[in-house]
Amino acid sequence: MPELPEVETVRRSLARSLTGRRIVAVDVRERRLRTPLRPAELRRRLIGRRIRALGRRAKYLLVHLSDDQIMVLHLGMSGRLAYVARHKPLEPHTHVRVGFDSTKELRFRDHRRFGMLFVVQESHLERHPRFARLGAEPLDASFSPQYLSARARGVRKPVKNFLMDAGVVVGVGNIYASEALHRAGVHPARAAGRLSAARWERLHAAVRETLHGALSAGGTTLNDFRDADGSEGEFQVELRVYGREGEPCLRCSGTVRRVVQAGRSTFYCGRCQR
DNA sequence: CGGGCGGCCTGGAGGC
DNA sequence: TGCCTCCAGGCCGCCC
Numbered sequence: 001m002p003e004l005p006e007v008e009t010v011r012r013s014l015a016r017s018l019t020g021r022r023i024v025a026v027d028v029r030e031r032r033l034r035t036p037l038r039p040a041e042l043r044r045r046l047i048g049r050r051i052r053a054l055g056r057r058a059k060y061l062l063v064h065l066s067d068d069q070i071m072v073l074h075l076g077m078s079g080r081l082a083y084v085a086r087h088k089p090l091e092p093h094t095h096v097r098v099g100f101d102s103t104k105e106l107r108f109r110d111h112r113r114f115g116m117l118f119v120v121q122e123s124h125l126e127r128h129p130r131f132a133r134l135g136a137e138p139l140d141a142s143f144s145p146q147y148l149s150a151r152a153r154g155v156r157k158p159v160k161n162f163l164m165d166a167g168v169v170v171g172v173g174n175i176y177a178s179e180a181l182h183r184a185g186v187h188p189a190r191a192a193g194r195l196s197a198a199r200w201e202r203l204h205a206a207v208r209e210t211l212h213g214a215l216s217a218g219g220t221t222l223n224d225f226r227d228a229d230g231s232e233g234e235f236q237v238e239l240r241v242y243g244r245e246g247e248p249c250l251r252c253s254g255t256v257r258r259v260v261q262a263g264r265s266t267f268y269c270g271r272c273q274r
Numbered sequence: 275c276g277g278g279c280g281g282c283c284t285g286g287a288g289g290c
Numbered sequence: 291t292g293c294c295t296c297c298a299g300g301c302c303g304c305c306c
Binding site for chain 3: 002003034059074075076077078112114115116130164166173174175222223263264265
């Protein structure tokens, strides 16, 4: 569920609390995450280092540390980060605690354990296997309709799946792909390689507007998304098609439908999305 | 080789 | 009421 706006929301809330802090303790309570945690290595590479800044690449949160190190966090589907008082009782599924030179600590919870936490050398980040093949950042200036159109040339897979391909554009997950396609009036099953330049213009704008809107709302909280201070997002009330199967389209008199594409639910209006 | 799909996980919802 | 199945979806490996 955490897509770009949710990860960015967490980044912003964490940056306020963590920037400038020094790591003094790392407690791994469960090492079986998506990538198995290595407690000794984590301690060796994290303890004593200071947090310089918080960044983000795709859905990865980047905690930039002193000495050229980055602590990389991925929330998977159910991951949560919270900066809370050290003495607060542990919530269920708290897998990692990172202590700081303050009275608070960072807690990483993830009941489904799809999340990740590892450390990379900053100068090696772009060569890291999980980063080397990532596509454009949708909110960057380099992301353009021409880029999308060029990457889609000859691609026969549905445009919905194309938008969710992190090798093309990052951060667009299942919810915002449906929302952006609806906003652009593009049918999700249309082959990516068969969209006109005008449609790429609309879709490009729709992706950015959707992500910016969600960001302004602090993300979408459908089940359990929270930022690092525990606040919920508000964008769920602005969703136009996602989760609205059978309900009326908010733009025309059509009905929102649900189909499964590549194993994922897609919501769209069969009337105004062509 | 592009693209679809299953596996990884667990909690919650819905069916019987 | 309780048990079972299904679904949620980011990412990757596998397979056609």
